[in-house]
Amino acid sequence: MGDKSDKDGKLDTLLAHAGSHPERQLGAVNPPVYRVSTVVFPTIAAMQEGAHRPFDSMRYGRHGTPTRFAFEDAVCALEGGYRSIATSSGQAAIASTLAALLGAGDHALIADSVYHPTRAYCVDHLARYGVEIEFYDPLIGAGIGALMRPNTKLVYTESPGSLTFEVQDIPAISAAAHENGAIVVTDNTWGTPVFFNALEKGVDVSLHSATKFLVGHSDAMLGVITCKYEDHWRRIKNAIAVSGVAPGSEEVFLGLRGIRTLNVRLQRHQESGLHVAKWLLDHPEVTRVLHPALPHDPGHFLWKRDFTGACGLFGIELRPGSQQAVAAFVDDLDLFGIGFSWGGYESLILPTTGAVHRTATQWRTTGPTLRLHIGLEDVDDLIADLEKGLLIYRYLVFSSSPDLIRGSTWMAGSSPAMT
Numbered sequence: 467m468g469d470k471s472d473k474d475g476k477l478d479t480l481l482a483h484a485g486s487h488p489e490r491q492l493g494a495v496n497p498p499v500y501r502v503s504t505v506v507f508p509t510i511a512a513m514q515e516g517a518h519r520p521f522d523s524m525r526y527g528r529h530g531t532p533t534r535f536a537f538e539d540a541v542c543a544l545e546g547g548y549r550s551i552a553t554s555s556g557q558a559a560i561a562s563t564l565a566a567l568l569g570a571g572d573h574a575l576i577a578d579s580v581y582h583p584t585r586a587y588c589v590d591h592l593a594r595y596g597v598e599i600e601f602y603d604p605l606i607g608a609g610i611g612a613l614m615r616p617n618t619k620l621v622y623t624e625s626p627g628s629l630t631f632e633v634q635d636i637p638a639i640s641a642a643a644h645e646n647g648a649i650v651v652t653d654n655t656w657g658t659p660v661f662f663n664a665l666e667k668g669v670d671v672s673l674h675s676a677t678k679f680l681v682g683h684s685d686a687m688l689g690v691i692t693c694k695y696e697d698h699w700r701r702i703k704n705a706i707a708v709s710g711v712a713p714g715s716e717e718v719f720l721g722l723r724g725i726r727t728l729n730v731r732l733q734r735h736q737e738s739g740l741h742v743a744k745w746l747l748d749h750p751e752v753t754r755v756l757h758p759a760l761p762h763d764p765g766h767f768l769w770k771r772d773f774t775g776a777c778g779l780f781g782i783e784l785r786p787g788s789q790q791a792v793a794a795f796v797d798d799l800d801l802f803g804i805g806f807s808w809g810g811y812e813s814l815i816l817p818t819t820g821a822v823h824r825t826a827t828q829w830r831t832t833g834p835t836l837r838l839h840i841g842l843e844d845v846d847d848l849i850a851d852l853e854k855g856l857l858i859y860r861y862l863v864f865s866s867s868p869d870l871i872r873g874s875t876w877m878a879g880s881s882p883a884m885t
C-alpha cells in the first residue's frame with residue numbers, strides 16, 4: 467500500500483484508504499494514537515522553521531498530531547473540500563465555525579429547525595457579542611433572498627432537521643446566499659459525507675457531529691469541519707487554535723477507524739431504517755412517520771434530488787395518548803436504548819414532544835412524538851420489540867381503567883430539553 471490519500475477513487479475505495487500513510491508509521495496499516503502535548507525540536511532553527519505554517523506539522527499537541535492529520539485528510543477527501551478541521555465534539559465544530567465567521571454588527575440567518583444547542587449558542591452567546599440572529603423558515607428555498615441584508619454574512623442550514631426532518635433546498639438557498647455575498651454553512655450530520663455531497667450542492671462549510679456515524683460505535687465525542695475555500699479554513703482554524711477545542715488522539719483514531727466501515731454500516735442503517743419506517747407507517751398507533759426517503763414525506767422530492775441515501779434516524783408521531791402511555795411503551799422496549807445521540811451500531815429511541823423550539827415558524831403535532839435511530843440489529847427483532855411496546859401503548863390509551871389512563875391528555879412542552 468502506498469499513499470492513497472491524494473488519489474481519486476470511488477467512494478468505497480476512498481473510505482478504505484483516504485488519509486492512510488502506512489509508509490510513515492513503519493508499515494502499520496492504522497496510525498498510532500499519538501499522545502502528545504509537548505513536541506521537542508532539535509534546534510531553535512528547527513522550531514522556528516514551521517512558525518509561519520503552524521498547522522502543517524507537529525508543533526504542539528493542541529494544533530495537530532499525525533493521528534488527527536490522518537482523520538482530517540480522510541474527511542476532506544470524502545467531502546471534496548480544501549481542508550478539514552477536527553474538533554472536540556460536534557457542538558464545538560458548530561460554535562467554533564459560527565464564532566470564527568461572524569462578528570459584531572453581522573447578521574446571520576439560522577434555520578428554525580436547527581439542533582437546539584445550535585439555536586441556544588446563537589441566542590445566548592453570539593447575540594451577546596453583537597451578532598444579529600434571525601431564524602428563517604427551513605422550507606424557504608430561494609425565498610431566503612428576500613431576507614438578505616447588506617450585513618448578512620452567514621446562512622446556516624441543517625438538512626433534514628434532526629427532530630422534524632424537514633429537507634432544505636440547499637442549492638437554492640446557497641445560490642441566493644452567494645448572490646448576496648453570504649457564506650453557507652451546513653450541519654451535515656444526518657446526510658454524512660456518504661449520502662450528501664454538501665460542498666457540491668453549494669455549501670461553503672460542511673460540519674459534522676462525528677460522534678454519530680463517523681465514529682459509529684457510541685464511544686467517542688468528535689466533530690469535524692470541512693471548508694471549500696482556504697480563507698474560511700484559515701479563519702476557523704485560527705479560532706479553534708485559540709479557543710482550544712482540540713480533540714484527543716484517541717477520539718480521532720476512533721473517527722478514522724469508523725470511516726473505514728462507514729458506507730457498509732450506513733447501507734444497513736438505511737435498509738433497516740426504511741423497513742422499520744414503512745412498518746410503522748402502517749401501524750394503527752402511528753399517525754405520522756417523518757422520514758424523507760418515504761414517498762409521502764413532504765421533503766421526499768428534495769431528498770431524492772439531492773441525497774444519495776438516508777441514514778437510520780427518523781421521527782414518528784403517535785395517536786394522542788398520555789405521557790404515562792408513552793413512557794410505558796418506551797420503557798418496555800428491550801432493544802432500543804433510551805438515549806440522546808445517534809449513529810452508533812445500537813438502536814435508540816427518544817421522546818421528543820416539547821423538544822422542538824421554533825420562533826420563525828410553527829411545528830404542529832397532535833400526538834406524542836419520538837425519534838428513532840435504527841441500529842445494526844436484526845430488523846425483524848427490532849420490529850417485534852416495537853410491536854410489543856406499541857401494544858402496551860394501545861392498551862393504556864384505550865383501556866377503560868381510570869387508573870391506567872389518568873391524566874391522559876398529552877401535554878406539549880412536558881419533555882425535558884434535549885441536550
Ligand SMILES: Cc1ncc(COP(=O)(O)O)c(C=O)c1O
Nearest residue numbers: 555556557581628655675677807
Ligand atoms: C444534528 C446534530 N448536530 C450536532 C450535534 C452535536 O454533536 P456532539 O454531540 O458531538 O457535540 C448533534 C448531537 O446530537 C446533532 O444531533
